[in-house]
Amino acid sequence: MSRAPAPEAAPRARAIAFYLPQFHPTPENDEWWGRGFTEWTNVAAGTPRFKGHGQPHLPADLGFYDLRVPETRQQQANLARAAGIEAFCYYHYWxxxxxxxxxxxxxxxxxxxxxxxxxxxxxxxSWSRAWSGREHDLLVQQSYEEADDTAHIAWLCSAFQDPRYLRVDGRPLFLFYMPEKLPDATRLLAQWRSESLRQIGVEPHFCAVQTGFSTRDAAGLRALGFDGVVQFEPNRKHFPTPKNAAGRAVSLLRRVLPEGWYDALRNNSRLGRQNISTVVDYASYVDERLAGCALEDTTYPVVFPSWDNSARRTAATIIENHDAGQYRRWLEDAIRRVAPRSAEQRLVFINAWNEWAEGCHLEPDRRHGFAFLDATAEALGSR
Known part of the structure; x- marks a missing residue:
C-alpha cells in the first residue's frame, strides 16, 4: 500500500533584523546629551501617556547591556539564530x-x-536634537562629496569581504536609508559599483529604503539605479485612522498643510511642545498591510512587532502591540509574498532587533518575555 507524499514545506524566507548599535557610551553622546548617555537613558525614562500604556519597556534576559561586551553580542546572535533570523542589518553612520x-x-x-x-x-x-523637539539644532551635518564617496566605498569594500557579510545572488547587500537625500544617486551607485568590482571583484546589491518621507515610489527608486527597494515600516502613509482625537487632528494637519509646515508648527509653537501623540491600533495596521498590493520583484517587505517612540519624543507615535499572534500573522503574510522568488531573493526585514526607545524590539522584555521571538521562530519554521 503506497503512502501519500508528505506535503512540501513552505519555502524558507531570509529574515533580516535591523540592529541599532547605540547601546554604549561615546564621546559625542557624552558631549551632546550628558556623560554616560546611551539609548538606555531614554528607555528607562519612559512613562505612560494614558491608562494601560505599556511604558517603560524594560529588558529581561539580556538586561541593560553594553555593546562593548563580547558576551552580549554573542548572546544576541544566539537568540536571533534560534528564532530563525539569518542576519542583523547594522545601522552605519558615516x-x-x-x-x-x-x-x-x-x-x-x-x-x-x-x-x-x-x-x-x-x-x-544629519543628526539633530530631534529627540527633544529641536530638529533645527544640528549636531552633525550630513554632506556629500565625490572624494568622500571614494573613501567611503573603499571602507565598505573591506567590510564586504568579511566572510559573514550577507550576500544576495553572490553580491553584498547594502541599504541606503534616505536614498533621495543623495545629490546624485545614479552617479554614486555607478561609481560604487565600478569601485567595488575593481577592489573585490563583485558589485553590491544596492537597496533603497522607502519610508513615509519618500517622494518616489518603488519604480521611481529603481529608476535611480537601485537593485531593490525595502518597504520600511511603520510608514505614516499606511496608518489607519488614529484611535485618539489628537492623533486624528495631527493626521488632518499633515494632509491639509503644505509640506514642511506641519513640522515647523510642531517644532516652533507652544502647540508643538504639548503631548500630541498619535495612537494607532496595531491589528488594524496589520489588516491594512495584509490587504496591500502584491510586491514587485526585488521589493522587500518589512514588519514590526510593536512601535512606541514616546520614550524619545513628546509628539509620539504609538502603535503598541501586546499580542504576538498579530505580529506572527503579518510576518507569515510577508513570508508568503516572497515565497515565489528564488531562494536568494526571499528577503524579509524585521524592524527591529533592539530599537528599545522606539518600543520596537524582538529582544525579550519583562512584559512579554520571549513571546515575539517565539512568534518569529514559528513563522519562519525554525521550531
Missing part, C-alpha cells in the same frame, strides 16, 4: 569619513565573533 556608534561593528569585524551574518544600512541623515 559623515565625511567620520563614523559614529561604530565600536560594536568594529569589534565584530576585528574579532570574527560572533559568527553570525550581517549587512549594513547607511543611515545618511
Amino acid at each position: 559623515f565625511k569619513g567620520k563614523r559614529l556608534l561604530n565600536r560594536p561593528l568594529d569589534e565584530v569585524l576585528g574579532s570574527g565573533e560572533p559568527d553570525f551574518p550581517f549587512c549594513l544600512c547607511w543611515a545618511n541623515e
Whole structure:
C-alpha cells in the first residue's frame, strides 16, 4: 500500500533584523546629551501617556547591556539564530569619513565573533536634537562629496569581504536609508559599483529604503539605479485612522498643510511642545498591510512587532502591540509574498532587533518575555 507524499514545506524566507548599535557610551553622546548617555537613558525614562500604556519597556534576559561586551553580542546572535533570523542589518553612520556608534561593528569585524551574518544600512541623515523637539539644532551635518564617496566605498569594500557579510545572488547587500537625500544617486551607485568590482571583484546589491518621507515610489527608486527597494515600516502613509482625537487632528494637519509646515508648527509653537501623540491600533495596521498590493520583484517587505517612540519624543507615535499572534500573522503574510522568488531573493526585514526607545524590539522584555521571538521562530519554521 503506497503512502501519500508528505506535503512540501513552505519555502524558507531570509529574515533580516535591523540592529541599532547605540547601546554604549561615546564621546559625542557624552558631549551632546550628558556623560554616560546611551539609548538606555531614554528607555528607562519612559512613562505612560494614558491608562494601560505599556511604558517603560524594560529588558529581561539580556538586561541593560553594553555593546562593548563580547558576551552580549554573542548572546544576541544566539537568540536571533534560534528564532530563525539569518542576519542583523547594522545601522552605519558615516559623515565625511567620520563614523559614529561604530565600536560594536568594529569589534565584530576585528574579532570574527560572533559568527553570525550581517549587512549594513547607511543611515545618511544629519543628526539633530530631534529627540527633544529641536530638529533645527544640528549636531552633525550630513554632506556629500565625490572624494568622500571614494573613501567611503573603499571602507565598505573591506567590510564586504568579511566572510559573514550577507550576500544576495553572490553580491553584498547594502541599504541606503534616505536614498533621495543623495545629490546624485545614479552617479554614486555607478561609481560604487565600478569601485567595488575593481577592489573585490563583485558589485553590491544596492537597496533603497522607502519610508513615509519618500517622494518616489518603488519604480521611481529603481529608476535611480537601485537593485531593490525595502518597504520600511511603520510608514505614516499606511496608518489607519488614529484611535485618539489628537492623533486624528495631527493626521488632518499633515494632509491639509503644505509640506514642511506641519513640522515647523510642531517644532516652533507652544502647540508643538504639548503631548500630541498619535495612537494607532496595531491589528488594524496589520489588516491594512495584509490587504496591500502584491510586491514587485526585488521589493522587500518589512514588519514590526510593536512601535512606541514616546520614550524619545513628546509628539509620539504609538502603535503598541501586546499580542504576538498579530505580529506572527503579518510576518507569515510577508513570508508568503516572497515565497515565489528564488531562494536568494526571499528577503524579509524585521524592524527591529533592539530599537528599545522606539518600543520596537524582538529582544525579550519583562512584559512579554520571549513571546515575539517565539512568534518569529514559528513563522519562519525554525521550531
